[in-house]
Amino acid sequence: MSRLTPLVVLLALAGCKGSGGVDAGSPGPDARWLQGALAPETGTPRDGGTLTVRLPLEPTGLTRLHDRFNEGTMVRLTVGPLYETLARAHDGQLTPLLAETWSETADALTITLRAGVKFHDGTELTSADVKATLDVVMDPAKPTAGFRAALDSLRSVETPDARTVVVRWSRPWFLARHTLLAALPVMPAHALQGDFDTLPIHRAPIGTGPFRFEKWEPGLSLSLVRADGRAHLDRVVFRFLKDEGAAMQAFEKGELGLMTRLTPSAWRSLETQPWAWQRSQRIFFEENAYAWLGFNQRKALFVDPLVRRALAMLYPAELVEKTVDLGLEPRTTCPYFPGSRSCDPSVQPLAYDPAEARRLLAAAGWGDSDHDGVLDREGVRFSFAFLAASQSVKMARLLPLFLDTLRHAGIEARIETVDVSAYLSRVRAHDFDAMALSWASADEVQDNFPNFHSSQAAQGNNYVGYSNPEVDALLERVRTELDADRRAALEREVHRRVYADQAYLFLGRRPALDAALRTVHGLKPSLGWYDLTAVWISN
Amino acid sequence: MRRLWGDRGGRRSLLFLGTLLVLALGADLLASDLPLAVRLDGQTWWLPCLSRPVALQGRSLADAEWSWRTPIPWGPLQTVASTGEERPEPPPWAPDAHHWLGTDELGRDVAARLLHGARVSLFVAVFTVLISLGIGLLIGGVSGYAGGLVDAVLSRLLEVMQTFPLVFFLIALLSLIRVQSLWPLVLALALTRWTDVARLVRAEVLSLESREFVLAARALGASPARIITRHLLPNALGPVLVVATFGVGSAILLETALSFLGLGVAPPTASWGELLTEAHRTLHHPGAWWLALFPGLAIASTVLAVNGLGEAVRRSFDGRS
Numbered sequence: 059m060s061r062l063t064p065l066v067v068l069l070a071l072a073g074c075k076g077s078g079g080v081d082a083g084s085p086g087p088d089a090r091w092l093q094g095a096l097a098p099e100t101g102t103p104r105d106g107g108t109l110t111v112r113l114p115l116e117p118t119g120l121t122r123l124h125d126r127f128n129e130g131t132m133v134r135l136t137v138g139p140l141y142e143t144l145a146r147a148h149d150g151q152l153t154p155l156l157a158e159t160w161s162e163t164a165d166a167l168t169i170t171l172r173a174g175v176k177f178h179d180g181t182e183l184t185s186a187d188v189k190a191t192l193d194v195v196m197d198p199a200k201p202t203a204g205f206r207a208a209l210d211s212l213r214s215v216e217t218p219d220a221r222t223v224v225v226r227w228s229r230p231w232f233l234a235r236h237t238l239l240a241a242l243p244v245m246p247a248h249a250l251q252g253d254f255d256t257l258p259i260h261r262a263p264i265g266t267g268p269f270r271f272e273k274w275e276p277g278l279s280l281s282l283v284r285a286d287g288r289a290h291l292d293r294v295v296f297r298f299l300k301d302e303g304a305a306m307q308a309f310e311k312g313e314l315g316l317m318t319r320l321t322p323s324a325w326r327s328l329e330t331q332p333w334a335w336q337r338s339q340r341i342f343f344e345e346n347a348y349a350w351l352g353f354n355q356r357k358a359l360f361v362d363p364l365v366r367r368a369l370a371m372l373y374p375a376e377l378v379e380k381t382v383d384l385g386l387e388p389r390t391t392c393p394y395f396p397g398s399r400s401c402d403p404s405v406q407p408l409a410y411d412p413a414e415a416r417r418l419l420a421a422a423g424w425g426d427s428d429h430d431g432v433l434d435r436e437g438v439r440f441s442f443a444f445l446a447a448s449q450s451v452k453m454a455r456l457l458p459l460f461l462d463t464l465r466h467a468g469i470e471a472r473i474e475t476v477d478v479s480a481y482l483s484r485v486r487a488h489d490f491d492a493m494a495l496s497w498a499s500a501d502e503v504q505d506n507f508p509n510f511h512s513s514q515a516a517q518g519n520n521y522v523g524y525s526n527p528e529v530d531a532l533l534e535r536v537r538t539e540l541d542a543d544r545r546a547a548l549e550r551e552v553h554r555r556v557y558a559d560q561a562y563l564f565l566g567r568r569p570a571l572d573a574a575l576r577t578v579h580g581l582k583p584s585l586g587w588y589d590l591t592a593v594w595i596s597n
Numbered sequence: 598m599r600r601l602w603g604d605r606g607g608r609r610s611l612l613f614l615g616t617l618l619v620l621a622l623g624a625d626l627l628a629s630d631l632p633l634a635v636r637l638d639g640q641t642w643w644l645p646c647l648s649r650p651v652a653l654q655g656r657s658l659a660d661a662e663w664s665w666r667t668p669i670p671w672g673p674l675q676t677v678a679s680t681g682e683e684r685p686e687p688p689p690w691a692p693d694a695h696h697w698l699g700t701d702e703l704g705r706d707v708a709a710r711l712l713h714g715a716r717v718s719l720f721v722a723v724f725t726v727l728i729s730l731g732i733g734l735l736i737g738g739v740s741g742y743a744g745g746l747v748d749a750v751l752s753r754l755l756e757v758m759q760t761f762p763l764v765f766f767l768i769a770l771l772s773l774i775r776v777q778s779l780w781p782l783v784l785a786l787a788l789t790r791w792t793d794v795a796r797l798v799r800a801e802v803l804s805l806e807s808r809e810f811v812l813a814a815r816a817l818g819a820s821p822a823r824i825i826t827r828h829l830l831p832n833a834l835g836p837v838l839v840v841a842t843f844g845v846g847s848a849i850l851l852e853t854a855l856s857f858l859g860l861g862v863a864p865p866t867a868s869w870g871e872l873l874t875e876a877h878r879t880l881h882h883p884g885a886w887w888l889a890l891f892p893g894l895a896i897a898s899t900v901l902a903v904n905g906l907g908e909a910v911r912r913s914f915d916g917r918s
Binding site: 303377380426429431433454455459460461463465466467468472480 | 649655677
């Protein structure tokens with residue numbers, strides 16, 4: 059008992075911490091700093107130094123091919139500098155990367171690889187490596203369904219010589235070409251032999267990128283070192299710091315150069331810290347990411363779209379935006395990149411309207427027949443659990459607000475917290491009533507087939523079990539439509555229907571909220587994160 | 598009990614804990630978003646704060662002919678989403694006339710959550726001790742009385758349980774339990790707390806079983822169960838009560854620590870540990886001292902009072918012997 063007493067006392071004292079507020083004598087941050095816009099670069103890049111990056115979570119593996127890992131943003135950030143794709147996507151254009159050139163016919167894509175490219179283990183990149191990577195992806199026995207779904211029109215891969223890859227398609231599909239060229243990381247063929255689940259390359263990547271893998275200390279950090287002359291930095295160290303308070307202290311001491319994925323409250327709290335304006339820059343940039351609450355539509359409680367609309371009307375969106383998101387995560391209704399032609403700007407979010415929600419619930423047959431304070435229908439109480447990851451700061455704040463409004467409408471909801479790995483396992487096994495997730499993509503181009511098509515409810519990303527034959531048909535047409543304008547029109551229709559059905563309770567867009575020390579230069583944010591080859595450290 | 602009341606420290610502790618118990622049990626009548634009584638739309642509702650009728654939930658009481666609010670007119674789960682309070686600055690709000698102990702980041706009243714949290718924390722602590730007392734008395738009594746192989750097996754079990762790192766064991770156990778109610782938490786805590794009682798009871802039984810009144814009972818043909826329950830355990834109860842009293846304080850701290858680690862009471866249910874977790878999440882709010890101070894004070898003073906009572910119980914038994 060005596061060992062635990064100091065915890066209480068320390069916590070009580072921690073609450074009495076000094077204000078740490080703004081020094082009235084020092085000038086405040088300028089408008090650029092407040093907006094999170096980076097200052098224009100001055101000075102000449104210098105080689106050397108280590109960039110220490112804070113990650114809020116540890117990646118579960120270091121490969122994007124395996125389904126177990128490919129969804130994670132942390133995986134994307136950490137393996138990004140290690141691997142390369144055949145081409146680089148930027149502003150809707152593809153520029154050569156590992157591929158020197160490519161040419162197309164109606165049903166084939168011929169790629170010529172750049173000569174002299176070597177993997178980090180010294181072996182030369184050949185067409186056999188591209189074919190081996192594609193063979194792994196297309197093998198239905200392997201857990202690579204994420205990439206396979208995007209490449210399912212691939213019919214065959216031929217390698218007439220060491221530098222040429224010929225890919226043939228079974229049918230036209232806009233996403234397959236883009237995925238093959240700009241999203242698929244090319245891995246060495248020799249490292250893909252053996253039991254795919256336990257391949258060493260999943261934990262010690264071998265790529266062709268500007269950085270090579272050095273070491274991974276589970277629970278602590280992951281180090282990458284400069285592979286060749288393309289980068290300025292000697293080393294990039296990703297430190298896994300779940301506790302945001304501890305991470306902020308390390309940042310203040312200069313132990314971290316770049317803070318990624320801050321919560322809105324931590325990002326805002328920097329505004330009151332004079333050291334933060336003087337020694338760091340805040341970075342705000344739009345990502346193709348949005349958060350949503352999902353109700354398991356396999357369960358009788360949530361089958362009726364009327365009920366899901368009522369739940370959306372009980373969601374205190376404005377309040378969450380103000381108190382939880384602090385104005386940094388504007389509400390969205392669209393499952394595509396916000397502001398793109400795929401979103402219909404006329405779709406307005408449902409307003410918070412408890413009275414209308416009660417009417418909808420009554421129309422759906424819910425009432426309090428046994429006067430116990432909870433709605434019921436045919437003997438079933440409107441009671442369910444929100445599954446939440448214990449590490450989610452946002453859910454810890456958002457859910458009590460939502461539960462409060464649900465309770466006042468006679469809906470009994472509770473929170474069931476589990477750790478992240480158990481959370482993802484249960485979501486994939488559809489073992490939940492309600493849950494929250496974010497979708498993020500490093501690309502503007504995206505296909506919502508895996509998320510909303512009813513065929514994906516059993517094993518795909520359609521975790522909530524959404525099913526609407528009309529949306530299914532639209533999603534199928536989107537996949538085969540090669541004309542960008544007509545495809546955007548179809549996607550806008552998907553947007554309208556998915557929102558009308560409340561397939562998800564759409565929350566907000568998720569911009570990246572980062573901060574970097576002023577000694578870190580060359581940070582140019584994009585949808586795919588930062589290009590670390592351009593980053594350098596000044597004295 | 599009279600001896601305990603006569604002890605100044607014991608009396609103070611009893612008064613404090615008694616008051617706390619009354620406040621905790623009456624939390625729904627002291628702090629609720631629904632009134633004690635209200636007349637609305639021509640209908641009178643009595644104690645809606647207990648029955649929570651759907652028709653009244655979310656209704657503004659401004660239209661009521663009359664209403665009788667609870668002393669703290671906020672519920673423990675009531676956030677700004679339902680209070681409708683609007684101030685220039687977002688919460689947390691410092692203590693003032695509306696919120697005596699301030700609010701947390703979601704506008705929830707700290708006083709209301711402390712009161713309701715007391716009920717949860719005391720429930721967990723008291724039932725943990727009662728169950729661990731039952732397990733400890735049974736295993737300790739049987740082990741001490743039976744001796745031989747039974748004693749050897751039970752003693753090894755006891756030693757194995759004692760060698761487990763307590764918090765590690767609880768984290769592992771609670772991670773496996775899916776049902777998020779108070780009982781799994783109570784049972785998990787009780788499973789780790791019975792060993793002290795069992796060891797003490799075993800020692801007491803070993804020293805008592807050669808006494809004349811036990812030998813007499815045995816000579817008269819009393820069964821082992823009767824000898825243990827009627828003669829041995831009642832006489833071993835004094836020291837056990839002292840350990841059990843200290844155990845209440847220990848259980849409160851353990852519940853606090855587990856809730857702080859996210860393994861205790863499921864949020865947003867108010868418990869003292871959960872309040873400290875909330876305080877920790879909001880440490881970056883400069884100067885929100887009330888969030889950690891009041892739950893910290895409540896925990897510290899309750900544990901001190903329980904320890905004071907334990908000391909008084911020991912003194913009263915020492916005095917009697």
